[in-house]
Structure formats: structure tokens, C-alpha cells
Amino acid sequence: MTRPLLIVCLAAASAAAAEPSAADLSGRRTELETRLRGQGFTVVVEPPFVIIGDEAPATVRHHAAGILHWSIQLLEAEYFKERPQKLIEIWLFKNERTYRSGAKKYFGDEPDTPYGYYSSEHEAMVMNIGPGAGTLVHEVVHPYIEANFPSAPAWFNEGLASLYERPTEKKGHIWGLPNWRLPNLKRQIAERTLPDMATLLGTSRDAFYNAEFDAYAYARYLLLYLQEQGKLTEFYRKFVADQNDPTGRAALEEVLGEKLETFEPRWRKWAVALKGDNH
Numbered sequence: 001m002t003r004p005l006l007i008v009c010l011a012a013a014s015a016a017a018a019e020p021s022a023a024d025l026s027g028r029r030t031e032l033e034t035r036l037r038g039q040g041f042t043v044v045v046e047p048p049f050v051i052i053g054d055e056a057p058a059t060v061r062h063h064a065a066g067i068l069h070w071s072i073q074l075l076e077a078e079y080f081k082e083r084p085q086k087l088i089e090i091w092l093f094k095n096e097r098t099y100r101s102g103a104k105k106y107f108g109d110e111p112d113t114p115y116g117y118y119s120s121e122h123e124a125m126v127m128n129i130g131p132g133a134g135t136l137v138h139e140v141v142h143p144y145i146e147a148n149f150p151s152a153p154a155w156f157n158e159g160l161a162s163l164y165e166r167p168t169e170k171k172g173h174i175w176g177l178p179n180w181r182l183p184n185l186k187r188q189i190a191e192r193t194l195p196d197m198a199t200l201l202g203t204s205r206d207a208f209y210n211a212e213f214d215a216y217a218y219a220r221y222l223l224l225y226l227q228e229q230g231k232l233t234e235f236y237r238k239f240v241a242d243q244n245d246p247t248g249r250a251a252l253e254e255v256l257g258e259k260l261e262t263f264e265p266r267w268r269k270w271a272v273a274l275k276g277d278n279h
């Protein structure tokens with residue numbers, strides 16, 4: 001009779017990894033308020049996250065109830081059934097100086113980016129909110145991908161996160177607009193330094209983060225193209241469900257209805273002609 005035992009084990013496993021409850025969130029807020037007293041932080045709960053910010057209290061609350069709440073609602077509706085299965089803190093620093101010193105002081109990190117990062121290990125997003133809230137929406141995507149598509153390759157994880165660095169809403173759906181990553185992509189296409197798309201899709205995690213080419217921009221504008229064709233959500237679902245091709249190529253060719261070899265030249269022409277890169 002091993003069956004009942006198995007059920008007990010599964011129940012225990014799912015209790016250990018669950019989205020944070022209201023009590024978990026308010027408990028963490030109290031803990032943080034106590035720990036950070038007198039250091040100029042405001043702590044706010046916006047489920048499933050706790051936000052810690054060093055801007056004016058009203059500004060921190062505005063980020064939480066505004067862009068963060070909005071992006072959580074729309075991202076969940078579009079893609080994500082599961083919330084992050086752990087309590088993740090979002091640290092919003094007002095400028096690069098306090099971001100770098102806060103990353104060091106509270107997490108022992110020396111970030112290699114001036115914008116922000118998500119650390120699964122520290123269960124925290126740490127970011128410089130000074131340049132705008134786009135970074136916040138970018139980072140929010142990462143723990144959702146971790147919870148819903150743990151085998152996602154870096155190109156898709158960063159491509160989707162980057163897509164929403166300049167987010168808007170279209171007919172109730174989250175929508176990514178062209179942004180500052182576009183000029184670099186266009187230049188690399190013109191200079192023929194962008195590798196073929198199969199290379200992007202096949203990059204390992206290390207190869208993606210250490211790429212000579214602008215892998216973020218490449219991934220972002222591939223997904224932006226799918227979005228414009230109304231095929232991004234369908235691609236996501238097929239990619240998640242595909243047990244055979246971890247690169248996403250098979251799912252991509254299926255939603256496009258054509259092979260990469262014929263699609264890629266068209267995509268390059270589309271990218272070169274794309275407007276709206278001054279944000």
C-alpha cells in the first residue's frame with residue numbers, strides 16, 4: 001500500500017513551495033520595517049511581492065499600486081497561471097548610487113548592470129528605479145518565468161522580460177513597444193554581425209549572457225514581431241508544452257507556419273524598417 005504514502009509526500013512538497021499568503025506578506029513587511037527603521041525606507045505589500053523603496057513614501061506606494069499592480073494583473077492574465085512559489089522582495093532604489101550601495105549592503109552583490117537584477121538565490125529583485133519603471137516590469141517577468149516555465153532558455157526569459165521594458169496596454173492586454181534596444185539591433189543587422197536566428201535560439205545560458213552580439217535586443221525584437229502578428233501568446237503556450245525542443249525553434253516554426261530559413265530574412269527587413277526607437 002504505497003499509494004497513501006505518496007499522497008502524503010506530495011502534500012508535504014506542495015506545502016513547502018507555495019505562493020506567499022497574506023499573513024506571510026504582512027509578517028515580512030513588519031520584519032523589514034523593524035530591521036530598516038531609521039534608514040529611510042518605505043515597505044509596502046503588493047501581492048505576491050513585498051516592496052521596499054528609498055524614495056518618498058507616497059512615491060513607493062504609487063509604484064506598488066500603479067505600475068507593479070497593473071503589470072502583475074496583465075502578465076498573469078496573458079501568460080502565467082502560477083505565482084512565484086516563494087516570497088520575493090522588490091527593492092526599489094531611487095538612483096544608481098543608492099542601488100549599488102544597497103545591493104552591496106543588503107545582499108553583498110556588486111551588480112554588473114546599472115538598471116537592476118533578479119536574484120533567485122536572494123529571493124529579491126534589486127533595482128534602480130530612477131530611469132523609469134520599465135526595469136521593474138522587466139524584472140517582474142523573471143520570477144514568473146521561473147514559476148511557470150522553469151526550463152525556459154535565457155533567450156526567451158530575457159526576450160520576454162525585455163519586451164515589457166516599455167509596456168503599454170492594448171485592448172486589455174500587456175503590450176511591448178519599440179525601445180532603446182532597437183538602434184543596436186539595426187546596426188548589427190546592417191553590419192552583418194548578428195548571427196543567424198538558429199544560433200540565438202540554441203544559445204546556452206552562459207553563451208546568451210556573454211554573447212558578442214546584442215542577444216537581448218535580438219530576442220526582444222523576435223518576440224515583438226510575434227506580438228505584432230498576434231502570435232506571441234500562442235507561441236508561449238506551444239513552447240511551454242513542447243517536450244522535445246528546448247530551444248523553441250519547433251514551436252516558432254509551427255506558429256509562423258514556415259521554416260526559420262525563409263522567416264529570418266523577412267524578420268530582418270521588418271526589424272530594419274521598424275520605427276519608434278527613441279525611448
Ligand SMILES: [Zn+2]
Binds near residue numbers: 138142161
Ligand atoms: Zn532580465
